[in-house]
Every structure is written in structure tokens, then in C-alpha cells.
Amino acid sequence: MNILGSLFNSSIGKKILMALTGLVLVGFVTGHLLGNLQIFLPPQKINAYGHMLESLGIGLWLVRFFLLACVVVHVWVAIQLTRENSAARPMNYGVNHTNRASLASRVMARTGLVVLAFLIYHLLDFTFRVQHPEWSRHSFALADGTLVRDVHTMMVQGFSRPGVAFFYILAVGLLSYHLAHGVVSLVQTLGFKNERWTRGLECFARVYCWGYFLLNAAIPLAILGGWVKAHV
Amino acid sequence: MVASTPAKKLFSVTLRVWRQASPAQLGKFVDYPAHNVSPDMSFLELLDVVNDGLTVSNDEPIAFAHDCREGICGTCSCTINGKPHGPGKGVATCQVYMRSFQAGDVIVVEPFRATAFPIIKDLVVERSAFDKIQQAGGFISARTGAAPDANSILVSKAVADLAMDAAACIGCGACVAACKNASAMLFVAAKVSHLGLMPQGQPERDRRVLAMVQTMDEAGFGNCTNQYECSAVCPKTITHDFIARLNRDYVGALFRSKLQPVSASAGGGA
Ligand code: SF4
Ligand code: FES
Secondary structure: OOHHHHHHHOHHHHHHHHHHHHHHHHHHHHHHHHHHHHHHOOHHHHHHHHHHHHOOOHHHHHHHHHHHHHHHHHHHHHHHHHHHHHHHOOOOOOOOOOOOOOHHHHOHHHHHHHHHHHHHHHHHHHHOOOOOHHHHOEEEEOOOOOEEEOHHHHHHHHHOOHHHHHHHHHHHHHHHHHHHHHHHHHHHHOOOOOHHHHHHHHHHHHHHHHHHHHHHHHHHHHHHOOOOOOOO | OOOOOOOOOOEEEEEEEEEOOOOOOOOEEEEEEEEEEOOOOEHHHHHHHHHHHHHHOOOOOOOOOOOOOOOOOOOOOOEEOOEEOOOOOOOOHHHOEHHHOOOOOEEEEEOOOEOOEOEEEOOEEOOHHHHHHHHHHOOOOOOOOOOOOOOOOOOOHHHHHHHHHHHOOOOOOHHHHHOOOOOOHHHHHHHHHHHHOOHHHOOOHHHHHHHHHHHHHHOOOOOOOOOOHHHHHOOOOOOOHHHHHHHHHHHHHHHHHHHOOOOOOOOOOO
16 A cells, blocks of 8 residues: 555555645635735735736646545545544443543534534635625725726625625634644654643634634624725 | 551442353343441452352342552453442552442442453453564564573663553553443554563564454454554553554554565565
8 A cells, every 4th residue: 555545544554645735725814814815905905916916827726636536535534533433432432531532522523513514505606706796806906006906895795794704704603713723733643742831722722713713703704894996 | 466457438429230141142231239338448358258149149240350469460350330440540440449439329339341352251351462463473482492692782771760650551451441432542552662662572573563453453453543542551551652652663663574675586585
């Protein structure tokens, strides 16, 4: 069996795959958030940023394909691990006792599923723009006169729908909770964690997850609250 | 003059015990009231007393596993009130005393539950899956013949201490029983680390970790989700840091085993 086969077929291999794909996706959602925060700057900033990403062409598609592959592996391996884990304990204890497993660690599959559902909706809504084809029009003039897509208006209009804004906040909230276990867990799985610096790592994870949630939630809240307005 | 021992207050508890006559039969909880319990009795002694009563009344005594009764053999194995080895930190079931309980308590006693540890009878489970894992790699090859000079292989104090921490594992299986996924990672991590840290363990280091993990997977244990329930109940307080070390060791061994050149005569005699 080759290395990839062994990774997909052994317990530790599967955990390593979960950790590595998780790490890539944590990196992605962090970068995605930093990009989105440009909504608080004048509209040309985020529109120029969106244009820059789209002009990467094939490069953008390679990155998208890689990210999609990470999501598929993360979900696929998670399903396998979950099935194996429930088969390993077919009968529960009469007394259900937890020593120290955090709640976040015990609901990973459930938080993950909601995030996955949101991801699919979000891609259809903002990346493929199925409901609002007009968001694909190149209607915004940058300083040098280039006409680009108006990402700013798309976000403002998108999050002016309270239902969508609520789903978004719920999803980033559950994602942050997912990461509260995931970020620390992946370091353990990759074999770098030990008691000597666990406290520091847990502290970092807590700050990261709260920061990630609050900054993300700020975007739809600012739009709903009227602090970020449509520029046209 | 010898001070007289103050009389200990005796109390009553109810044992709610899992009874299952055989692997094929369905099990159920049965209540056994126990009176005149001394706080100085060990938990297993209480089971002995209850069993005496059952024997006198011609009932089948409760089957439970035990041997050394001093926390070193790893034979005792009950789950008490949902926690393998019961209340207390760093103790095996045989080291649990009745002073850990209150008068009137209902104490629920169950076997370790895992697919890889099938129930034999009542509280006794089959833990030979651990033996299979050990046989797959939990050994070193040593030179026989005349005894080597003492201290001819140097081991630093730090490494010796760490290896000794891992070597303290008594193979009881509580880590599996406590894990939400019935994973055996703490046991395997302890065995792999204990030998892998020592110079004598180096020749088989890669083969050992690969074989032990493969045997663990085949035995039907679950997968670790880094919740550390295992180390919380381990009677030898073995740390889950060894699991991180196992992960690292495994990946290194996997890559070396696939990418390293092998001799053209590999597998030949001599
Ligand atoms: S690691 Fe601890 S709990 Fe697991 S078998 Fe060894 S001694 Fe028992
Ligand atoms: S009976 Fe030997 S460890 Fe408990």
C-alpha cells in the first residue's frame, strides 16, 4: 500500500488527514475573514480585492479545487471515523459519565454538519450567485477606470436579508465552537502538543475563536444596523 | 499505652450490578443491598461480602476480575458510577475504599464496555486484544548469553524517567473503557513510547509502532478524538502526551517504511 493508502486506512493516518485538512481550512477561513473585513473600508478597497482574486484566473481555480478537496477529505474521513467510533462501543454505559471531554469536543459532528450546510448555501449564494445573477455584473469603476464586480453591494444586499444574516452568524458561531476543539486537537494529532505548553496553546485557541466569531459577526450586524451602507 | 482505635461508623449502600450470565445472553442491572459496610473496606472486599451472601443463599455470585489487589497487575476492571476504576485519581478498582462513598449511595457497577473487550460474564471482559497488540511489537530483541557489563548502554536520566512513566502502564484497559470512542491509543502510546524511548528499543522502533497500530485497528478499537478521558482515569496517570508522541512516531515510521531503500536480498536467510 502506498503512503496515501496507508493514511486513509489506518486510525492514526485518518486522524492526520483530519488535522492537515483542518489546518488548511483554518488558514483559509482566517484569510477569508481578513479579506471580508475590508467591507469597513471605502467600497473600492474590497472591490479591488475581489477583482485581484478573480484576475488570478487558473491560479484561483487551482486554489479553489485544493480547498474543495480538503473539505471533501475532511468530511469523508470524519464520516468514516464516526462510524468506526460508534461501532467500537455498541452498548452505552448505564451511567453516562464524562471526566473532562469538553462539550465542543463532543459535538464536533453536529457543529461540522451545520457549517457544511452553510458552506453549500454560501457558495451558491455568493460564489455562483444563483439567486441574484445581477451581482455578477461588472458595474463598479475602480480609480483607474476598470469595471469590476461590485462585491460591496453584493455583501450589503446579501446581509440586508435578516434570515441570511442570522444563518451566517449561527454558522460562524458554530464554526468557532468547532475550532475551539479543532485548533488544539490538530496540534495534538500532528504530535507537537505536550503539557509544557498546552495552557498557552489553549489560551491562543480561545482568543482566536472568540476573535474569529466576533469579527465575523460584526459584518452582518454592521450592515443590518445601517453602519455599513450601500454606496449607490 | 496504646490508643484505642475509634469505632468506625458502619453504613449501608446499594450495589446496582450488571449481571450477564454469558456473552450470548442479555444482561441487566440487579440491586444488592449491603449493610454494615466499614469505610475501611476496599470496594472489592465489599463485592466479596456480597458474594458470600449470594453463595449462602444459593445464588450465583457476581463474577469480577481481580488478582493482586494492590494496583499493580491490571486485572481488576469495573466501571463504577460510569467511571472506570471508580472515584479517585491514579487508582485501580482494587484501591478504591468504601470511604469514598456515602451512606445510602446507589453504586452502579458495570463491566468495561467496548467491542474489542467482549463480556465473558457479569463484570468480566476479555482483554486479549491487548495481548495481541503486545505480541505484534511490544518487545525488544536482546542478546542472550553472558550478562553484558552493567551500564554499558548509557541512558540519560531525563529519557529514563520519561520511559519509566510510560512503562508504568499495567494494561488494565481503563483507557479504552473511559474513551468515548473506545480507543486504545493511550495503552498503545504507552507501550510504543516505553520501548521506543530506550536505546535497546531502537532496532524495532519503526516496525513496532506500525505493527502495534495495525493490530490495534484490526481489533476493533475506535479512534482517538483528543478528549483525554483516558488519561483522566488511568490508574498509573499516564499522560496523553504519549499519544502525541505516538502520532509523530507513526508518521515518521510510515514514511520511512515506504520511502527507504531496501536490500535486494531483503527477506533472505542468514
Ligand atoms: S494506559 Fe493506563 S488505563 Fe490504559 S491500560 Fe495502561 S494503565 Fe490502564
Ligand atoms: S487487582 Fe491487580 S491492579 Fe487491581
